[in-house]
Amino acid sequence: MLKIYNTLSGKKESFRKKTITLYTCGPTVYDYDHLGHAWNYFNSDILRRTLEYNNYKVKHVMNITDVGHLVSDADTGQDKMEKSAKEKKKSIWKIAEYFTKIFFENRKKLNILYPHIVSRATDCIKETQDLIKILIKKGYAYKISDGIYFNVQKFPKYGKLSGNTLEKLKAGARIDINLEKKHPADFALWKFSPKNEKRQMEWDSPWGKGFPGWHMECSTIAMKYLGKTIDIHTGGEDNIFPHHESEIAQSEAINKKRFVRIWFHTRHLKIEGQKMSKSLKNFITLREIKNPLALRYLFLTAHYRTPFNYTEKGLKAAESALKSLYNFFLSLEDSKRINKKYQKQFQTAINDDLNMPKAMSIVWKLIKDQKAKDKKQTLLNFDKVLGLGLKELKIIIPEKIRKLIKERETQRKEKNWEKADKLRNQIEKQGFLIKDTEKGTNISFA
Ligand SMILES: [Zn+2]
Incomplete structure (x- = not known):
């Protein structure tokens, strides 16, 4: 019987049903994806393939974050997408399209299965606003000068996934926190466009022109395609707080129902024993990996709940x-x-x-x-x-090589040994070895 560790319960759990709804937190498409992303999405892929291997019918949904993910987890700082567009002097929509394309190309090279449904945050602005309306109506949200916020004190279970408590969060809050918030852990559902700056991505709303908060899109997209309760939600361990904690609060406040049965989290990835960071200049993007399936093989030698050390x-x-x-x-x-x-x-x-x-x-x-x-x-x-x-x-063995092998077989049959040897040399020069057997030519990678 298949058992998967649930971050929420701290136990390995099994499934009673045969159809599994699976939600994966997708990338923020503002830059090239790196090895940490690959490790995370690889493990979601192994999870899905293992479910399917066990004859579960899986419905897999993933979002693409193309708006609202701010530089700081405290809902302050620039929008990562807007920042990248400004730096690259490109339209934000073009940036999103380009890095989404690269992201899926990389996944394909790593043999990661394509989700059944992929939705961009910007595809669901209306649905997101509808959910915010419900949260306001039910008394879970309030408006301040820079946006609509979720009131964590109204949701007593806030912290159940990450082990945080409202007291701890208050004590650990940054000093530059928005003082209009009722609690430092309150998070943005809708942010207003800054008054002094024109955003490339913004929408009208009943509360003011702006854009959705980062956590909202995952609740919206998960509910839209998979219903009120999803079986498994995947992500990296850095998503546990505040992202997944906030997804739970919003969704359960709206539906009064459990949002996710099993939370599946991949531990982080290190490079040569060190944290990967731009300042340490040890940032490895997937563009630099020449043999993606070797990387996949390397990932297969590790467990998703142990930090992965790439060397x-x-x-x-x-x-x-x-x-x-x-x-x-x-x-x-x-x-x-x-x-x-x-x-x-x-x-x-x-x-x-x-x-x-x-x-x-x-x-x-x-x-x-x-x-x-x-x-x-x-x-x-x-x-x-x-x-x-x-x-x-x-198919990995090039057509060219396969033709040379055929030709060599013909030459051998006609006892043109010299020509056959020349062909063997040609094949070997291109990185392949051949061995003649009773049944024909065996080929291998040199
Ligand atoms: Zn998410």
Whole structure:
């Protein structure tokens, strides 16, 4: 039985139903995505694939934040999107479109499945305003000079996900906090456009021209497509507070119903043991990763609830391990059945809160087991979760190389040994090895 750790309960939990609604907090599309993003979305992908492997029917929704995410979590500072547009001297809509495109290209290279529904925050302005109206009507929200705020003191469970209390939040509040707020932890539902500045993105509302607060879009989009209660909500651990805590408060205040059953959070990623930050100049974007599937392999050797330490050495080792796996797979004979013994071990590992390091050890145990049968079909079955592209492996070998191999086979049949050898050299120069067997030519990555 599949069990997933729930941040809210602190326990591993299972599901009683066969259809699972899954919501993923998407990116703020103002810059190139980095390794931390990849690690986070990779783990959501493993979660979804594991659910599907267990025959759950998954409905997966993700948002794209293209407005309202401010530089500071305290609802102050510039809008990240507006800031990026100004720096790059581009229209904010163009910035959003460009980085959304890059984001999905990167996901594809990492074999991360596309959500069933993707919605931009700016696609749901009307729905967001409708929810804010309900919060005002129910007495959970109030207006001050720079926007409409959620009153956390009206929601006694505020802090249940992060372990924060209103007292602790008050004590730890920054001094430059907006003093008009009733409590330092009150968060913006709708912010008014600044009086001295023209925003590129702003909308009319019953309260004044402005834009939605960051947390609102996820409640809006989750409710719009998945209903009042969703089964699993994923995100990075840095989203727990204030983002997810605030999503809970808004949604449960509106619906008087539990918003999320299981909160799934990926721990952070470090670079060579250090926090990734622009000031340390150790910021690695996905554009710099030449072999995305090797990165995926590297991620597979770790568990999502342990901080991930990315190292260049680790990526190199993953690259060579992935190559060995591919070469082994390419040398296998076709099989129709799945090795049940190994499948059971694999499924037990992934079903224990996505224990991928264990699952990978089972992959290699199967490979090395001389007596094990049906390896090819079994590995293909595992790859539904691993996503290393085994099924498409033949496609990874370029058409050009496959043509050269065919030609060489013909030359060999006609006993033109010299020509055949020349072709072998050509193939090897391009990074592939060939071996002649009774059944034909075996190809592998050099
Ligand atoms: Zn979110």
